[in-house]
Amino acid sequence: MIRLSEIKLPLDPPADALPRAVQGLLGVEPDAVAHIHVHKRSFDARKVDLLQVYIVDVTLVDAGLEPVLLAKLAGNPRVTPSPDMVYRLPARAPAGLPLRPVVVGFGPCGIFCALLLAQMGFKPIVLERGKTVRQRTRDTWGLWRKSVLDPESNVQFGEGGAGTFSDGKLYSQIKDPRFLGRKVMEEFVKAGAPPEILYVAHPHIGTFKLVKVVETMRAEIVALGGEVRFEQRVTDVEIEDGQVRGLTVLDQQTGTTSELRADHVVMALGHSSRDTFAML
Ligand SMILES: Cc1cc2nc3c(=O)[nH]c(=O)nc-3n(C[C@H](O)[C@H](O)[C@H](O)COP(=O)(O)OP(=O)(O)OC[C@H]3O[C@@H](n4cnc5c(N)ncnc54)[C@H](O)[C@@H]3O)c2cc1C
Incomplete structure (x- = not known):
């Protein structure tokens, strides 16, 4: 997945505003994007017009295109590989534990x-x-x-x-x-x-x-x-x-x-x- 940050949208944007911003930032056609997962949404109230600020994780239809785009956009700090956020249990209980914690x-x-x-x-x-x-x-x-x-x-x-x-x-x-x-x-x-x-x-x-x-x-x-x-x-x-x-x-x-x-x-x-x- 590719993480895109600092996507700024108006408070009440059209329904396709986020996909369009994603496509624009990545430079891809609409049908290249399989899924947009909103990782974080906050608000920027420093200007007269309140803005929504998104961080999203994007899955492309062609997974092979992700490293290509990441290399192409390497100089853009708003485009990075999505971090691995999966939680993994640190241990499994051994069989026959004599006393329960x-x-x-x-x-x-x-x-x-x-x-x-x-x-x-x-x-x-x-x-x-x-x-x-x-x-x-x-x-x-x-x-x-x-x-x-x-x-x-x-x-x-x-x-x-x-x-x-x-x-x-x-x-x-x-x-x-x-x-x-x-x-x-x-x-x-x-x-x-x-x-x-x-x-x-x-x-x-x-x-x-x-x-x-x-x-x-x-x-x-x-x-x-x-x-x-x-x-x-x-x-x-x-x-x-x-x-x-x-x-x-x-x-x-x-x-x-x-x-x-x-x-x-x-x-x-x-x-x-x-x-x-x-x-x-
Ligand atoms: C009114 C109020 C509102 C709050 N709102 C927020 C909030 O919105 N967000 C937030 O992040 N934090 C909030 N907090 C703080 C938050 O509740 C505490 O930081 C948190 O509960 C601490 O968790 P804990 O498990 O360490 O301890 P506790 O929640 O205090 O739990 C300790 C438990 O241990 C039990 N216990 C104690 N001694 C023994 C014993 N000898 N034997 C058996 N059981 C025992 C107690 O009965 C208790 O149920 C609020 C606190 C209060 C009082």
Whole structure:
């Protein structure tokens, strides 16, 4: 594929404006272009007339023409080979793994950790001190409407983590040369987020859509053999010779405590779990 950048179009362009701009930049006939994929769309508001600015990846009907055009247009910084943005899982779970990895916390960090472990075949166990996102939504409304705080199910604790009840702004200023953020966006879209988050400059999922997205991601983890256990608070970590051996888990519903053997634990706690930080 060939990447074309800095394609500027008016705010409300004719339907064929983008294909025509692509053909013009590449110097090809309309029937030479097989597909135009919008990689990014942003706005340039510096002029009186607002402009849309596109970065696109173009597939040609004749793939053999791509290196020819890239060589011909080598001096044009707006025409480059499309980078490889495909995410590849870094490992596969070995057969007969004695202990499953444990993820503590089911906010964004824990969700993506568990999802990737599940996709790699590790069948993770997730322990989350709060409740499912539906129950948590009710508890959080209880705080907002009736000023009743459930210390274990609120804006900070529970499925989805902090920020679940926000509009889900998804942009940051981190550099991402390996396109790892794209994997995150693709997973969100797969789970029901608007597809435009893949290309708009300031993506956001939309208020309360996160609830369904989070549930769908949990369903994938479970379908891949993972488990998400709610109202399970980790109260201690057993360490022997510098190696994690297990966790002490308090069942918040029954008040009973149990031990869970584990040699790989990810603490995805966020920043509000003061009792856990004190324990650590
Ligand atoms: C109102 C609000 C709006 C926000 N809006 C945005 C936004 O639009 N865009 C954005 O990028 N960021 C937003 N943020 C920030 C974002 O939510 C956080 O950066 C993000 O949630 C951090 O993710 P995390 O997984 O590290 O931690 P958290 O989301 O805090 O998740 C940690 C999870 O661990 C669980 N946990 C903690 N201790 C234990 C324990 N001992 N045992 C078991 N489970 C435990 C908690 O219950 C929690 O569910 C917002 C935050 C808030 C509060």
